[in-house]
């Protein structure tokens with residue numbers, strides 16, 4: 001196979017796939033996902049749009065193995081997510097999460113929060129420190145490393161959450177309204193930073209948002225409608 005064909009294939013490598021995914025809550029009383037089919041290609045930035053309650057968070061949780069579908073299948077890099085033996089590896093190495101409310105440990109420092117996932121992944125201390133300093137620099141947080149989370153501003157907390165999510169060099173970043181708790185100006189700057197970092201690192205981004213202006217800055221915009229996904 002010649003090189004250009006190989007490159008073309010790599011550009012279209014599917015890193016995340018959902019096939020016929022259904023999910024309901026309360027023993028089926030609340031049907032949320034009704035046969036979602038989805039593919040994300042390596043390095044893409046994808047916005048998952050739709051009104052509150054349409055199932056964006058539910059879907060992101062299934063993508064990252066935080067919950068299991070009722071039926072259908074989610075796979076990351078060709079490996080099915082919800083086989084128990086794959087789950088820890090997935091959570092530690094292959095996907096990173098950023099949530100709307102940072103979910104950091106408030107009494108610990110920025111540095112401590114970011115090092116926790118590297119310990120779980122078995123990364124040696126020196127490599128982890130080097131990675132932390134690299135990410136802190138890219139997010140403008142170097143001078144805040146020793147600061148407790150509770151002393152940080154909202155924007156700094158979300159930037160810290162971004163660092164933490166990327167510490168183990170995941171190939172996929174799942175972001176659930178990552179700037180939804182911030183004022184408009186801070187939201188814009190944190191989102192610009194997020195896009196810059198995922199581009200530099202070659203990470204695939206799937207982001208839930210109801211903010212059309214943020215969504216428009218992604219490569220693809222998807223709309224959740226009646227439990228399924230439509231490409232816009």
Ligand SMILES: Nc1ncnc2c1ncn2[C@@H]1O[C@H](COP(=O)(O)OP(=O)(O)O)[C@@H](O)[C@H]1O
Pocket residue numbers: 025026030032050051052053054055056057058059
């Ligand atoms: N753990 C749960 N138990 C029961 N219902 C839930 C649970 N999580 C979400 N839901 C319901 O599922 C629907 C989709 O929720 P969610 O995925 O959070 O939507 P979105 O993120 O788009 O706002 C909503 O009606 C919500 O109330």
Ligand SMILES: [Mg+2]
Pocket residue numbers: 056057058176208
């Ligand atoms: Mg949500």
